[in-house]
Amino acid sequence: MAALVTRAGGARGRSRQWTALAFLAPLVIYLLIFYAYPLYRNIDLSVHDYTPRAFVQGDPEFTGPANYLDIVSDDTFLRALRNTALFTLGSIAAQYALGLGLAVFFHRHFRLSVVLRALFLVPWLLPLIVSASTWSWMLNSENGIVNSVLQAFGIGQINWLTSPDTSLLSVTIANIWLGIPFNLVILYAGLQNIPDDLYEAAGLDGANAWQRFWRITFPLLRPVSAITLLLGLIYTLKVVDIIWIMTKGGPADASTTLATWSYREAFGTGQPDFSPAAAVGNLLILIAFAAGLVHVRLQRKEANA
Amino acid sequence: MRGPMKAPTRAWKTVVGVVLVAVMLFPVYWMFNVSLTKTGDMRADPPHWFPWDPTFEGYAAALGQQLPALATSLFIGLGTVALTLVVALPAGYSLAKLRPRGAGVMDFLLLVAQMIPAVVMAMGFYAIYIRLGLLNTVAGLIVADSTLAVPFAVLLFRAFMAGIPRELMAAAQIDGAGTWRTFRSIILPLSRNSVITVSLFAFLWAWSDFIFASTLNRNSDVIPITLGIFRYIGNNTTQWNSIMATAVIASIPAAFLLVIAQRYIAAGVTAGAVKD
Amino acid sequence: MNRTSISARTAAVLALSALAAACSSAPQGGGGTATAEGGTTYTWWDPYPQHDASSAWAKRVDSCGKEAGVTIKRTAYDTTALTNQALLAGQEGNAPDVILLDNPAVSTLADAGMLTAMADFGLDTSRFDKNLIAAGELDGKTYGIPIGANTLALYYNKEILDDAGVDPDSIKDWASFGAALKKVKAAGKKPITFAGIGTEEGSFQFLPWFWGAGAQLTQLDSPQAVEALTLWTSWVKDGIAPNSVISNSQNTTWEEFLTGEFAFAENGTWQINSAAKAGFPTGIVQIPAKDGGTAPTPTGGEFITVPTQKDTKRYDVTKKILECMTTPEGLVETGTTFAYYIPSTAEGQEAILKKEPSLKPWVEAVRSAKGRTSDNLGTKYPKISEALWTGVQKALSGSASPADALKEAQTQAKQATGD
Known part of the structure; x- marks a missing residue:
């Protein structure tokens, strides 16, 4: 429809376009300066063989898709892909559900609600090294507080970080904890934008809290939910620090995701391998791209409906 | 719902809220606990619930060494x-309401932009800054940190501004307001919640950034707190009390800002900005 | 990056990379700029952020600059910094005059063509212990000199050993050590902790057992290697060592030892001071080889390296700075400042023993220690090491038997090094 207006609008439409571009210009310039080069660089790294020597001397061998083929045929690949899927989907599903629950909980004011809500954001103020180290501290097999509590209830020692069966779960839990503030803030702001009269009208109809949530809150929150989930997906795909600090992706790749794999190739060993690292990074960009496509399609469907 | 039932319901909610916060902040308590624990007790099995034999070495070190870094971090945040606001607000407005050609492409660019690994971004900045002479400057770090927030901010503004009724803008335009004035006097005031949300995120991301600071501001006299902490992580030893103490001290001003920001969101809502 | 957990060693490499950013104040190659007084500034990067500008170490660096007639601008980086940044500096042509590098990183940067060989500016390297300087050699050239060395041994808690009736001197080989551990366990204490983390630190800690069994890094799945890994694995399985060793960094290991609950901890020279301050009497024994004698332990510690400069005249002063840092007195001073580095020359070692006779076992340990990149492994070492620690992790966590884990490790190492 916008296109129709523009075409029909002639001179006015064109001036509208210029205005739109003028408002967009700072962003476009900003993106060109600060993102174009790194993106180009990431692609450049992935299609050459950048050994440390080639990196310093600037004379890498062009290898075309070889790095990508190596990555895909590596034993780690399928494992990392599976872990990435579990980690990402598990994290965003739980973060979203908990964040939404909390947002609804805090939506109506009660004594101390503002302060309590603000306190929920405190985890975010901590440097990642501190929060991730604290989690690995708490989840330590022998001297961790979590096992110590479980043992008080007669549950035996769980090797949270050191067993291949639980390490992925452990880093996911820590990541969910870190992601709750993000979801809470955005979803809460979204709730604030739902006009109160709608609830009042529904209240008059005798709807209970549960019905109000499913009939009004949830549908009206859909655009905000969509963007929260999409961003959550992107940020979770990128997560390195928390996993790296807690398990190094181990034991034996049990908690290696694509992002930590990429990090390990580049910085986790004595010998930096930038090229495969960049190739894995680009695969992640592709995944995010695909998620973005799905998002836009859904949005369009919604707009048409 | 707003009848006499209200008061008891809310008291009950406060109790639940306190419990939830306690669960959520348990790791933070644990960090605090470690900040006061002597090195010899840190890995005690079973762990000590409470630092009954505390050491204040960590706090002495953090207070003596980290206050300038704290101020730097606040300033950078x-x-x-x-x-972030200067770049993202007009762009969000444009994408949401003015519909330039290529808006869809822009969406993708913003999504892809956020996927570029931070380390690669940092390498790019290093190459650019070394030529511009911006290495080791606070301004340079602010620009770099803003890249963490700008794509997010544009997407969020776009999503929220799309919800502002067209009629409001149309009314203003009939009154003779140009696009800029509509933006300033209609859109901005109505976007208060999203502005505060974005500000919060931009601040927190800048506050917690390590990679840019480590790549770009290494040699600077002014370093943010995330770099400051690293003086306690030596080649073979780690001073956990000092690290945790720094984190505790650093959280205080930031937590204060959070509470203020939260009050603003609440105020914005009670003022009923959106509904008017 | 757990900043604890990133291997101290690997980390130092990474750290140095961050150094890249350091030199930014002098963006043009060489990094030297004339100061207002007409003197010259030399740039210096090291991985010791814990030593700030007012520290003894910083003063020592300054005084060596003064002696050479220049001002040294020192920048310290944390050990978690990123390798690409060191390389970035090389790429952008603004590397500093001097970098202190963790020893396995020397071959990597030398191979990248970033470093100047010591012989090229006439520095005599014959004074340094052969086993120590080996880590700075690549294809017959020496690219760095050790400012000191550290290595591993077994710290013990004397109270626990006394209670359990264990005489530390009885530990001669794996069998007697195993008997000692069992006695401790029978006495109700925790026998040993070590660092099996999936980083360079894990390999560093495993190597004494690996080499001590007679295994070689060129053959990760030899029967000797399997024996060594079986030893570690059985400790975890039988409760001799805690399960947390799988994710322990050396630092965490030390914190566990300091609780006073452990009889032994495998750790390095750098904990000497902390051990002296522990709430219980401690001592050390050398890590035993399988069939008796001392196992070769890996050397740790930084090398002074000199990145290639466009202006080759700068090397004359750099040479003076390096010589100042490595006089016997200089090495002793460095050694004590760092609590502790064992000097890397025979003269230096004698000098430090005169001052601190208690360091004798450590001096001996360093003399019998072995560089990780030696045996002409050079830049292949990091790849082999990654395969090794991955294998160790698999076996310790029970996802593969020691033999299978090492077989996979050998395949991985072969593939990665292209042999």
Whole structure:
């Protein structure tokens, strides 16, 4: 429809376009300066063989898709892909559900609600090294507080970080904890934008809290939910620090995701391998791209409906 | 719902809220606990629930060494918020309401932009800054940190501004207001919640950034707190009390800002800005 | 990056990379700029952020600059910094005059063509212990000199050993050590902790057992290697060592030892001071080889390296700075400042023993220690090491038997090094 207006609008439409571009210009310039080069660089790294020597001397061998083929045929690949899927989907599903629950909980004011809500954001103020180290501290097999509590209830020692069966779960839990503030803030702001009269009208109809949530809150929150989930997906795909600090992706790749794999190739060993690292990074960009496509399609469907 | 039932319901909610916060903040308590624990007790099995034999070495070190870094971090955080808003607000408005050609492409660019690994971004900045002479400057770090928030901010503004009724803008335009004035006097005031949300995120991301600071501001006299902490992580030893104490001390001003920001969101809502 | 957990060693490499950013104040190659007084500034990067500008170490660096007639601008980086940044500096042509590098990183940067060989500016390297300087050699050239060395041994808690009736001197080989551990366990204490983390630190800690069994890094799945890994694995399985060793960094290991609950901890020279301050009497024994004698332990510690400069005249002063840092007195001073580095020359070692006779076992340990990149492994070492620690992790966590884990490790190492 916008296109129709523009075409029909002639001179006015064109001036509208210029205005739109003028408002967009700072962003476009900003993106060109600060993102174009790194993106180009990431692609450049992935299609050459950048050994440390080639990196310093600037004379890498062009290898075309070889790095990508190596990555895909590596034993780690399928494992990392599976872990990435579990980690990402598990994290965003739980973060979203908990964040939404909390947002609804805090939506109506009660004594101390503002302060309590603000306190929920405190985890975010901590440097990642501190929060991730604290989690690995708490989840330590022998001297961790979590096992110590479980043992008080007669549950035996769980090797949270050191067993291949639980390490992925452990880093996911820590990541969910870190992601709750993000979801809470955005979803809460979204709730604030739902006009109160709608609830009042529904209240008059005798709807209970549960019905109000499913009939009004949830549908009206859909655009905000969509963007929260999409961003959550992107940020979770990128997560390195928390996993790296807690398990190094181990034991034996049990908690290696694509992002930590990429990090390990580049910085986790004595010998930096930038090229495969960049190739894995680009695969992640592709995944995010695909998620973005799905998002836009859904949005369009919604707009048409 | 707003009848006499209200009061008891709310008291009950406060109790639940306190419990939830306690669960959520348990790791933070644990960090606090470690900040006061002597090195010899840190890995005690079973762990000590309470630092009954505390050491204040960590706090002495953090207070003596980290206050300038704290101020730097605050400044960088606020600078990043300002820059992010300046770039993202007009862009969000344009994408949401003015519908330039290529808006869909822009969406993708923003999504892809956020996927570029931070380390690669940092390498790019290093190459650019070394030529511009911006290495080891606070301004340079603010610009770099803003890249963490700008794509997010544009997407969020776009999503929220799309919800502002067209009629409001149309009314203003009938009154003779140009696009800029509509933006300033209609859109901005109505976007208060999203502005505060974005500011919060921009601040927190800048506040917690390590990679940019480590790549770009290494040699600077002014370093943010995330770099400051690293003086306690030596080649073979780690001073956990000092690290945790720094984190505790650093959280205080930031937590204060959070509470203020939260009050603003609440105020914005009670003022009923959106509904008018 | 757990900043604890990133291997101290690997980390130092990474750290140095961050150094890249350091030199930014002098963006043009060489990094030297004339100061207002007409003197010259030399740039210096090291991985010791814990030593700030007012520290003894910083003063020592300054005084060596003064002696050479220049001002040294020192920048310290944390050990978690990123390798690409060191390389970035090389790429952008603004590397500093001097970098202190963790020893396995020397071959990597030398191979990248970033470093100047010591012989090229006439520095005599014959004074340094052969086993120590080996880590700075690549294809017959020496690219760095050790400012000191550290290595591993077994710290013990004397109270626990006394209670359990264990005489530390009885530990001669794996069998007697195993008997000692069992006695401790029978006495109700925790026998040993070590660092099996999936980083360079894990390999560093495993190597004494690996080499001590007679295994070689060129053959990760030899029967000797399997024996060594079986030893570690059985400790975890039988409760001799805690399960947390799988994710322990050396630092965490030390914190566990300091609780006073452990009889032994495998750790390095750098904990000497902390051990002296522990709430219980401690001592050390050398890590035993399988069939008796001392196992070769890996050397740790930084090398002074000199990145290639466009202006080759700068090397004359750099040479003076390096010589100042490595006089016997200089090495002793460095050694004590760092609590502790064992000097890397025979003269230096004698000098430090005169001052601190208690360091004798450590001096001996360093003399019998072995560089990780030696045996002409050079830049292949990091790849082999990654395969090794991955294998160790698999076996310790029970996802593969020691033999299978090492077989996979050998395949991985072969593939990665292209042999």
